[in-house]
Amino acid sequence: MSGDLRSRFARCGEQVVVEPGVHIEHPELFSVGDRVRIGQGFTSQGISQVTLASDVTIYPWCFVQGAGQVTLAEQVELFPNTYLSTGSPDGLIHIGRKTHLAAGCALYGGRKITLGAYCGVAAHVVLTSVEHDTRRHARPMVLSPSTGRPVSIADDVWIGATATVTPGTFVAEGCIIGAGAVVTRDTEPYGIYGGVPARRLREREIAP
Numbered sequence: 001m002s003g004d005l006r007s008r009f010a011r012c013g014e015q016v017v018v019e020p021g022v023h024i025e026h027p028e029l030f031s032v033g034d035r036v037r038i039g040q041g042f043t044s045q046g047i048s049q050v051t052l053a054s055d056v057t058i059y060p061w062c063f064v065q066g067a068g069q070v071t072l073a074e075q076v077e078l079f080p081n082t083y084l085s086t087g088s089p090d091g092l093i094h095i096g097r098k099t100h101l102a103a104g105c106a107l108y109g110g111r112k113i114t115l116g117a118y119c120g121v122a123a124h125v126v127l128t129s130v131e132h133d134t135r136r137h138a139r140p141m142v143l144s145p146s147t148g149r150p151v152s153i154a155d156d157v158w159i160g161a162t163a164t165v166t167p168g169t170f171v172a173e174g175c176i177i178g179a180g181a182v183v184t185r186d187t188e189p190y191g192i193y194g195g196v197p198a199r200r201l202r203e204r205e206i207a208p
Contacts, residue, residue, distance in 0.1 A: 005018050005022060005024060005027050006018060006032075008027040008028055009027050009028070009030045009031065009032050010028055010029065010030060010031050011030075011031040011032060012032050013032055013033045013034035013035070013036065013054060014034045014035070015034060015035045016032055016034070016035070016036045016037075016038075017036070017037045017038065018038045019037075019038065019039050019040040019042075019060070020040055021040045021041045022038055022039075022040070022041070022042045022043075023042070023043045023044070023045075024042075024043075024044040025044060025045055025046065025047075026044070026046075026047055029047060029048065029049045029050060030044075030050045030051075030052070031049075031050070031051045031052070032052045033052060033053045033054035033055070033056065033074075034054040034055070035054055035055050036052050036054065036055070036056045036057075036058075037056075037057045037058065038052075038058045039057075039058050039059045039060035039061070039062070039080075040060040040061070041060045041061040041062075042058055042060070042061070042062050042063075042064075043062075043063050043064070044063075044064040044065075045063070045064070045065045046064075046065050046066050046067055046086075047066075047067045048064055048065070048066050048067060048068055048069065048070050048086050049068075049069045049070070050064060050069075050070045050071075050072075051069075051070070051071045051072070052072050053071075053072060053073050053074045053076070053097075054074050054075075055074055055075045056072045056074070056075070056076050056077075057076075057077045057078070058077075058078045059077070059078060059079045059080045059082075060080050061080050061081050062078050062080065062081065062082045062083070062084075063081075063082075063083045063084070064084045064085075064086075065083075065084070065085045065086070066084075066085050066086030066087045066088070066091055066109075066110070067086060067087070067088055067089045067091065068086030068087060068088065068089055068090060068091025068092050068093070068109060068110070069086065069091070069092050069093070069094075070084055070086060070092075070093045070094075070109075071092075071093070071094045071095070072095050073094075073095060073096050073097040073098075073099075073117070074097045074098070075097060075098045076095050076096075076097070076098070076099055076100065077099075077100040077101070078100075078101050078105075079100065079101060079102045079103045079105075079123075080103045080104075081103055081104045082101050082103070082104070082105045082106075082107075083105070083106045083107070084107050084109065085106075085107065085108050085109065085110070086109045086110065087108070087109065087110025087111075087130065088110055090110075090111075090112075091109045091110045091111070091112065092109055092112040092113065092114075093107050093109035093112075093113050093115075094113070094114045094115065095115045096114075096115060096116040096117035096118070096119065096155065097117040097118070098117055098118050099115055099116070099117060099118060099119040099120075099121070100119075100120060100121065101121045101125070102120075102121060102122050102123040102124075102125075102161075103123045103124070104123050104124040105121055105123070105124065105125045105126070105127075106124075106125075106126045106127075106128075107126075107127045107128075108126075108127070108128040108129060108130050109129055110129060110130040110146070110148060111129035111130050111148035111149055111150055111151075111167065112129055112150040112151070113127055113129050113150070113151045113152075113153075114150070114151070114152045114153065115127070115153045116153055116154045116155035116156070116157065116173075117155045117156075118155055118156050119153060119155065119156065119157045119158070119159070120157075120158045120159070121159045122158075122159060122160050122161040122162075122163075122179070123161045123162070124161055124162045125159050125160075125161065125162065125163050125164070125165075126163075126164045126165070127151055127153070127164075127165045128148070128151070128164070128165070128166060128167060129148045129149065129150055129151045129167050129168075130146050130147070130148035130167060131146065131147060131148055131166070131167055132144065132146060132147075133145055133146065133147045147167075148167040148168075149167045149168030150167075150168070151165055151166075151167060151168070151169055151170075152169075152170045152171070153165070153170075153171045154170075154171060154172050154173040154174075154175075154189075155173050155174075156173055156174045157171050157172075157173070157174065157175050157176075157177070158175075158176045158177070159171075159177045160176070160177055160178045160179035160180070160181065161179045161180070162179055162180050163177045163178070163179060163180060163181045163182070163183070163198075164181075164182045164183065165177070165183045166182065166183060166184050169183050169184065169185065169186060170186040170187070171183060171186075171187050172186070172187045172188055172189040172190075172191070173189045173190070174189050174190040174204065175187050175188075175189065175190065175191050175192070175193060176191075176192045176193070176204065177193050177194075177198065178192070178193060178194030178195070178198075178201075180194075180196070181193055181194050181195055181196065181198040182195075182196045182197050182198055183197070183198045184197040184198065185197070185198075187200070188200065190203055190204045191203055191204070192204060
């Protein structure tokens with residue numbers, strides 16, 4: 001099975017490992033660099049165009065769904081049970097170099113998510129560019145059109161466990177978002193943010 005999938009990728013580099021139990025509905029939409037490892041139970045459902053740069057590691061039981069684009073730059077790591085949804089063909093999830101997402105993260109990129117380089121995203125973080133329309137409609141909320149705006153995370157950001165970043169938010173370079181925080185507005189560089197909604201608690205100290 002691993003060999004069959006590798007041969008069906010649009011591009012497959014050297015030393016690529018596809019573990020048993022991987023299910024990819026459209027491997028012809030995958031472009032895979034060198035030394036990539038795709039872990040057991042990984043599933044790609046839908047018609048997302050997926051680009052995995054060299055030295056990407058996808059740990060077991062991660063899930064990609066939708067019809068947009070997913071791009072993982074060099075040395076990105078997705079830890080177990082990470083969920084990436086691009087939604088419609090206009091959706092996008094881009095994860096920058098040497099960034100990792102810990103176990104159980106969920107990214108909803110229907111209105112575009114860009115995550116910078118050298119970011120640490122702790123377990124069960126939610127980044128969402130889409131949400132239900134809160135206005136009253138004739139139909140139930142889950143049947144009404146969704147709304148949303150892009151989410152952008154700059155380089156060198158640390159997002160603590162179970163934090164949420166909401167649609168239309170920019171997290172500036174060097175920020176720390178505390179565990180459980182809900183980010184509803186743009187942040188300023190090198191700030192430490194916490195709370196619901198998140199507010200700036202202090203600035204990061206400069207090391208000697």
